[in-house]
Amino acid sequence: MKRIRHFIILPLLALVTAGILIACATGGNSSSTQTPIRVGSKDFTEQFIIGEMYASVLEKAGLQVERKLNLGGTPVAQKALENGEIDVYPEYTGTGLLTVLKLPANSDQKAVFDTVSQNYKEKFNLVWLEPAPMNNTQALAMTTEGSQKFGVKTISDMAAKASELTMIGPPEFEVREDGLPGIKQKYGNFQLEEYKAVDAGLRYKGLVDGEADVTVAFGTDGEISAFKLIVLEDDKKLFPPYQIAPVVRQAAIESHPDMQKALNQLAPLLTNETMQRLNYEVSGKQREPAEVAKEFLQQEGLL
Incomplete structure (x- = not known):
């Protein structure tokens, strides 16, 4: 009889222990x-x-x-x-x-x-x-010196002086609806002196090296603060937030x-x-x- 009890009690203890462990592992909203x-x-x-x-x-x-x-x-x-x-x-x-x-x-x-x-x-x-x-909206930026030289602080200013300015940016900006075509539609059909199409990673180098006067930018680009650039005001509210x-x-x-x-x-x-x-x-x-x-x-x- 003792031997039978022994065989019954041990499996029961094992089941109880397992149940406690499972409860601990799955309990609450941990x-x-x-x-x-x-x-x-x-x-x-x-x-x-x-x-x-x-x-x-x-x-x-x-x-x-x-x-x-x-x-x-x-x-x-x-x-x-x-x-x-x-x-x-x-x-x-x-x-x-x-x-x-x-x-x-x-x-x-x-x-x-x-x-x-x-x-x-x-x-x-x-x-x-x-x-x-x-x-982080699309934007246009210039160096402080370039902005002062040409008297450009807004995109309207840029459009008025466009024939004197070289812009640098990715190739698709020339054809995208929210690129140059969109800017021209909103700010007037201006003509840049030149648009330099480059890989996106070369935009800022080209600007600070003096190869261009204006660059295509985005509002939170790190180079804007690093190079103390001027982001032109979108005074006619072209770009969405x-x-x-x-x-x-x-x-x-x-x-x-x-x-x-x-x-x-x-x-x-x-x-x-x-x-x-x-x-x-x-x-x-x-x-x-x-x-x-x-x-x-x-x-x-x-x-």
Whole structure:
């Protein structure tokens, strides 16, 4: 009889112990039991930095994260989000409006955000969180000396002096609707002295070396602050706003309630000046995006 009890009690103890271990491993809402939040990004410097920031603040909030950075261009990142291959990535309001939704351009920041927010929710069940004040819109820039020499501070000024100016930029800018054709339509059918078509990475070198007077730029390019360039005012409001914000799957927000607060606290810190500086740390000083992101978040008290 004792031997029978022994054989019964030992398996029961084993079952109870296993049950306790399973309960400990699966109990509560611990992040260890949650599926990881998959953070994506597109394939350029600013996206790498901000993608790393998103991942880091989520980890700081106690959430598991899987990085899927450097996915490719907008169509690839958007499709990955729609298909549930990623849960969140940084996107620009202007890109959402023009490239994804294919809606008409609009220069009103709030109107653009409200439009993309509503349409993404209705079409894709995706949520736009708080946008940052930074605006990585297309732009034209000059050196301080060049701006003073020609008396050019706005795109209207540039159009008036166009016959004296050489512009440098990527080849597609000559034909894109939001490139030279769009500028001419909005600001008058001016004629530049010359347009130098170069690889995008050579634009700023050509400008500061004196090979051109005006360069095609984007609002948060690191070279703008590094070389103290003057961004020409888009005084006729041609270019739409390109504020950046996390775009998130609704299902991810529901399963990870803390992620919205963690990401929204970052938004106010991302200004044009901040992103110009951080972008140049990577593009100009060849530092790793993860290192630059971590250093910034530590300085701001988010890590």
